[in-house]
Amino acid sequence: MRLFLRLLFRNRLAGFGAVVLGAIVLLALLTPILPLQPPNATDTANRFLRPLSAGHPLGTDHLGRDLLSRLLWGTRLSLAVGFAAALVAAVLGAAVGIVAGYAGGRTDNVTMRGIDMLMAFPYILLALAIVAALGPGLMNALIAVAVVNIPFFARNIRGVTVSLAHREFVDAARLSGLGHGRILLTEVLPNVVPVIVIAMSTTVGWMILETAGLSFLGLGSQPPRADLGSMLGEARGAMISAPHTSLVPGAMILLIVMSINLLGDGVRDALDPRLRSGALARPMAATAVDRDPPPPAQGEGLLRIDGLQTEFRMGARVGRAVGGVDLSLAPGECVGLIGESGSGKSVTALSVMGLVASPPGVITAGAVRLDGEDLLGASYGRLRALRGNRVAYIFQDPLSTLHPLYTVGEQLAEAIRVHHPVSRAEAHARAVKLLDDVRIPNAAERAGAYPHELSGGMRQRVGIAMALANDPDVIIADEPTTALDVTVQAQVLKLLHDLRRSRGLAILFITHDFGVVAQLCDRVAVMYAGRIVEEGPTEAVLNAPAHPYTARLIDCVPELGGGRRRLEAIPGLPPAVDDLPPGCAFAPRCAKAQAECRDGDIALAGRDGRRVRCLYPEPAARAAQ
Amino acid sequence: MSIALQTTDLACSFPVGKRLIGPPRAMLHAVRPTSLTVAAGETLGIVGESGCGKSTLARMLVGLQPPSAGSIEIEGAALNRADPAAFGRRIQYVFQDPVSSLNPRKTVRQILEVPLIRLHGMGRAARARRIDEIFDAVNLRPEFLDRYPHEFSGGQAQRIGIARALAAAARILILDEPVSALDVSVQAQVLNLLADLKAEFGLTYLFISHDLAVVEAVSDRIAVLYFGAVVEEGPAERIFAAPRHPYTRLLAESAPQVGRPLGGEAAGELPDPLDPPPGCAFAGRCARASELCRRDTPRLRPIYGDQRAACHHPLDA
Incomplete structure (x- = not known):
């Protein structure tokens, strides 16, 4: 109230x-208790008295x-x-x-x-x-x-x-x-x-x-x-x-x-x-950036994210969705970013091209460099020239990302013509070729279909074709197969895998599924409460997880062929991003947490690209190192 | 072994393209005649992809969707469809989306009291006692009782949904994708809770999911649904390890898994439900399909032990 x-x-x-x-x-x-004259008492001698007359304030x-x-x-x-x-x-x-x-x-x-x-x-x-x-x-x-x-x-x-x-x-x-x-x-x-x-x-x-x-x-x-x-x-x-x-x-x-x-x-x-909830406030064309001078680049990489911090400012509450993420992507490499909902993996991905809605989103620190060029400082015009052209996105729900009133062919052609001055017919021909590349049967005919006429798997293929339209160097795929059935998911993953090989694409693949990461990615980074807690080559991380969170997360996912059994659940819930504990964010749920885990920042430490943010990493991982 | 739940040729079709007068343009057969048996104390898992009719099947079992043919028997007695409350006392349902299955304008206590009043006619003191018991059983703190649903996380809300199903004191629970909206770490908590409750109260589960690994981890037996019909049924430990129906094998091989290369290129999609092909619905995607498959619909038949498959050319183990 x-x-x-x-x-x-x-x-x-x-x-x-x-x-x-x-x-x-x-x-x-x-009205009944005010000292008024009776409303119906006539007095024809005093008709049409003007306002402010004696005894009649309004006449x-x-x-x-x-x-x-x-x-x-x-x-x-x-x-x-x-x-x-x-x-x-x-x-x-x-x-x-x-x-x-x-x-x-x-x-x-x-x-x-x-x-x-x-x-x-x-x-x-x-x-x-x-x-x-x-x-x-x-x-x-x-x-x-x-x-x-x-x-x-x-x-x-x-x-x-x-x-x-x-x-x-x-x-x-x-x-x-x-x-x-x-x-x-x-x-x-x-x-x-x-x-x-x-x-x-x-x-x-x-x-x-x-x-x-x-x-x-x-x-x-x-x-x-x-x-x-x-x-x-x-x-x-x-x-x-x-x-x-x-x-x-x-x-x-x-x-x-x-x-x-x-x-x-x-x-x-x-x-x-x-x-x-502020739906009337129109988001800005690019995420607001409010940061100190960007940190120097930490190393090589086609796409480098250094110390990225993104916040959501909702009145007095500040949600630190991304709290300092470093990540790099080499040409032709596929990196998996894995985490549960609210871990900040999608916000990280959207921050790259300034796609986080502002307000309430603000990038408060860090840099995102594409071939050494800082995207967070770039103008909106420069961002537009790069969006979809050199860095393209594939989103989770293709039904909501495709426009329902245009055919998929028209939408693909439009995506091409935004970045390339080609004729309408030429763009259409390229669109059909793209649909063919993503193995849509009868591509020429399907180009005339509206999104609702295609199945979920076909729509996601169109989403992928859209991302490929301008031959990007980097594709950021945000849970692209989560909404699909397993048999269709397998087809789409295979397609992404083949495209990556044939076109030399670098892919940042965001997911919550270890199985998908294992099959597709060269390296994997695990996020928890807005920060990367562990990263390394996929096989090393999955076979010998070093961070207790990774280890327990892998344990609580049932695996086919494991038979009927009790799962190793992680007690408790992830922390809310507007109320993060000091020290390790996982400490309240961790069986091995000590006093020093709860105070002070813990660095992401390690070598040769195998790094973990933990004071007491798992023994199996220590032995493997 | 007593039978908790049995369906005989249960089917459901929806009219498509209704006209003002006369028959509809077409009938969509969401569930083709299906006969299932669940023994008391057993967990039957049902897997299938979207559009295979698993949710329609579940809604028929609890009376939310009238079947167009066939019958349902619960604990040996045919269900009377005239009285929805009769369903409620014998069989309950846990919804997929925990948040939208709770009325946003009621407190948790108000939500849990409804089945106690309407189905069991309990007095105020008895209700308070029973709610405390149930809340304890689903590992929630009693101070949550006077809060509203939006104050809970997905995992907590799903516990409240399970608590509501328990309040009806039905011995059979239909769990319709109870963990698909939850994060994996929370999913494991809820699955373990369900296992504990089953042991404690002697419940029978019908567990519906699209996640093969989850179904395998919780079920005694599993039925695989494709295009509205059961294509294979058998013990949980064998059905994905040694599938007999080509579709079951395709499902098992498609599930992304650590330590296995990407699955094969299985082309093809579901047939058009408004214009189903004659014969086996999977024939169009099946490498083993023959003339026979495209002509005659295969019936579910025993292949090996208690493993049954609806296939003319079942796979070898």
Whole structure:
């Protein structure tokens, strides 16, 4: 709740709306006890008194009634009717929407077509028809306004419910013995309430206007009772001679509706989880860099990462996703970067080309050098010239990285034409050749297919073709086979392996699977809590792991052919990156941890490319060295 | 040995391209007639790739998906589909995605109380006692009970999901990819927990996964699903070591493994489910396929001991 209020008042306009609306509501609530003149007492001798006359601060109307008193009583009535109509519309509309969305199928179809028909009438005509059928009167105006607004709520809520009804927790509730009614009330409704509140806060103002409109036409409140609409209607005749009689209620309507709308927008922004997490903030074209002068290059390498640190700054919390990573990639080499989720392996990969979203990501130290050129200091134009051209990425989910509205051939051709000034036909021919290179059968025909028409394995081949489009020197593959089935994964890995041999590609392969690393990579680096804890030739690391984390991680992965057995689990959880322990990040889960493991930085030590960040490396590894 | 769970020719198809009036354009056979038997106290592993019908099979077993043919028997009695709560007391389900299977607006205690109230009609004191017991069994600290699901990591959330299944006191659990959303170090914790619970409460598991090594490590027997049908079934220690169906061998050889070179170039993909070829569904990808395979669908038959395969030309051991 406090978070909600803080978010709400962060939006200045919403805060202003809240203050104005609060004042108006307070006045309306206090009206009966304020020392006002009776609102309906006529005094024809004093008609059309100007504002600031004695005894009548806002003047009088055409029957000599006190305008201030009528204004406050009228506001009270208009607000009450508007809120009541909104509440009725929200309750009925939400009920229809939830039931239709949850039931689905025929019920949904019939109900929603009915709602659509209701919506097809112009709203004012429908309201007029309802009032005409029921007779004029404030209650009937309320009913009319509520009915007219039901479709808005029903459609909104149905959309949300449809996505909720197929969530697993609804299935789980069914298995726990809940009937449909209870599932709707206890499982679905609480998740829909924020949407109802948002819809209400943005429509209350509109309903107050509609009620005022009906009263203005004489179909709402009946004389002598005042509401804002009927006051306007009665003042219409004297618009020229006594403009204050229409200006006073008009200004009040303006104030109410404006403050409600400002507040409503604020409520929506504060409640919407997507807006709350800052989705509206557009990320920069390249990751923000805020670092001291870059460290000197530590050695050779086509691609060298030296002391890279990347942080996520979310308000007061700082998540150190990458805490000083050194890694090098020689031409034609395949290096595996292995780690669990949250270990920083993907952020490391994305930092290379400045692809970490900023905000919240900031590169705070280190250098990334491609052939000696520091990419972190490079301009956006320079980065664009290199992205996809010399360094290309393959991502995990090809369905979300390919554009759904263009054929794969068009997308490939576009990737080529960004970096090479060739004709459209030439680019298309190259695209087909690429699809053929990644062993897609009938490449010429498949170039005309849309991403959704291809299977997962075929889409990932297109992803690989896209990465190869400009003959890059380095490919960074971020879990490219994790979403694929094992038989397809084997095909894609074989393809990457062959391409690497035939084209001399250097590959940085990010994965969580030791089996994949073993089959594909020359060297491997193991990451834990944002740092490399061990690196070396693949065979050495897998056969004789030196860091206790690597050793235990290998032990807890079941291996085919191992038979039925108990796995050696690692107790505990990895640390959160915004709350890293001092010293070795693995110490809290490590059986061998000593006091000195927990204080002070531990260096990545070793020689000949076989290095480990541990004070007490595993004995097998020591023997092997 | 008593039978905990038995399906007889259980099948499920979905209409595709519904029309306003008249029959749908095509039927998609997600699960072809399947007969499985799980003995009490046993773990039957089910492996298969995406789209092979393993999740549909699991959802039918707990009544979330009505079968289009066949029958389900639990502990010797046919299941009455009219009463979903009857399913709940006899068989429970652990979901793949631990976070989305927990209602974000309920505390853990509220989530765990539902089956105790609805399925067992327990009073307040009895519920509190039972929840403490269950929470202890899944190694979670009691102060977690009043927190909301988003405050938990994947592994913890999956323990809560398992606790909910235990609360129903069903003796059979369907575990639908219970560890695929978890990191390997946490995956091992949850698999060990499942093994402990099985021993403690005498549970029967149907363990569904796409990860062959995980299934092999936890199962007594394994059934391999391809294109909606069981192609091979047998003891866990033999099925991948000595596969009889060419598809099982392809799966076993495709699994990336330390100390083995990259697998072969197995071309081909699943056949079009809307227009399945006659005969064996694997024939198009199989080196041993003959005319017979493309004409007649092979039936599941005993090959060696209790290892069964649906293949006209089974492999030698």
